[in-house]
Amino acid sequence: MKNLVFIKKFQIPEAAYSNLDKLFTPEEIDFVSRMEQKVFSEEDVRAMGFSDPKGFLENSYKRGIVSLSDEEKGTFRISDFYNRLDIFSISETETYRSFSKEDREALDEWYFDAYCSGLDPDPDRPPTADEVMPLDEVLDFIDKQERPVYLNYCDCRSLRGDCGLPTKTCITYKNGLNSFAHRGLSEQIDKEKAKEIVRKADQAGLMHTVNPNGICNCCGDCCYLFRGQKKRNSLGIWPKASYIINFDRSKCIQCGKCVKRCSFEVFYKEGEIQKDASKCVGCGVCVQSCPVNALSLKGR
Known part of the structure; x- marks a missing residue:
């Protein structure tokens, strides 16, 4: 009882x-x-x-x-x-x-x-302030912060936990009542460490999303933001995405790195590399891996 x-x-x-x-x-x-x-x-x-x-x-x-x-x-x-x-x-x-x-x-x-x-049910209204950002903009965001910064394990990948990607990747500036930091569960770090975490996450193929309280480094399998995006059919609306991929086919050497790096199957091979920009979240992870600069981000 x-x-x-x-x-x-x-x-x-x-x-x-x-x-x-x-x-x-x-x-x-x-x-x-x-x-x-x-x-x-x-x-x-x-x-x-x-x-x-x-x-x-x-x-x-x-x-x-x-x-x-x-x-x-x-x-x-x-x-x-x-x-x-x-x-x-x-x-x-x-x-x-x-x-x-x-x-x-x-x-x-x-x-x-x-x-x-717990999210606003209106699919046309972003329920949170999360925004997808390319690596350079995330690093700039970190540099501009003058708040204490903390490192946490990613709860999305910790809960789902089967994709094999790094989990100690969540950066937060939230240290108020009932936060992970206030409960003694976070590691306090500095700006340089935060930037190192983001760079390594990018190398591992993780996307970056930023909100006023911190930075998440997301995969396409576990992340609640992108799983929520799929459920709400809110690509480009939430999380906010300012960019979309641009593909210069004349430079492409068919190495296939973009196919492997993209979490949303934007790139695929049918003879040559093909692109389906309608699936692109604008993260720029593929741009970082292209050895011949055939990929770039443009405004959505």
Whole structure:
């Protein structure tokens, strides 16, 4: 019965039922089940019989079991499974990877659906400020920032996790209440390190998307932005894409690097290299790999 209370209060989907013992400790399940107040403090946790309420809350905050309500007052609230799974996937990756492939796929699909349901349903209106940018513009963006910068694991690839591309690639400037940085899950870096991360991501074939809070280095398989784009049929609208590929066929030496690098099958071989610009997101990853400068970006 206590587990049923916990499942309801923490909004846990059926896809997670078989792995509750890996996602939560018995103490966490007991705490969530018994906590009756929406906003609570260390003293409230002490009153429940916890011998080290401060340590419990600090650990629970880092693990995404609770979220801060008011840092100055020292008050918290119960978090939810959406936040816990996000944190779990990037901070307890080995444990997550011990789940069966079927369970991981089910959790990823649940999370993706939850992500999409939180977006503005109007397909003609961008639901977030994310924008696809080529490498040089991303590096310029980093140079212009005067905020603390942090490095995180990519939650999209951590959750889906089968494409084999690098995961420690997410750069964020978000360090406020309940952020990964504030929870102690991020590595603080400097501008040069941030630019190095982006360059290496580009070499690995990852696209770059920028929003006011940071930079994602995305693949076409796992990234929720591009999976969401496909679901919403919003190519060129969201994420915002200012460019499209230009192909100078006269320079092409048929090396096929663009075919291998593109995540969206813009390039393909039918005798010679062919281009279907209607699929292009304007990331410029193919431009970086072309040895003869046959590719360039132009305004969309």
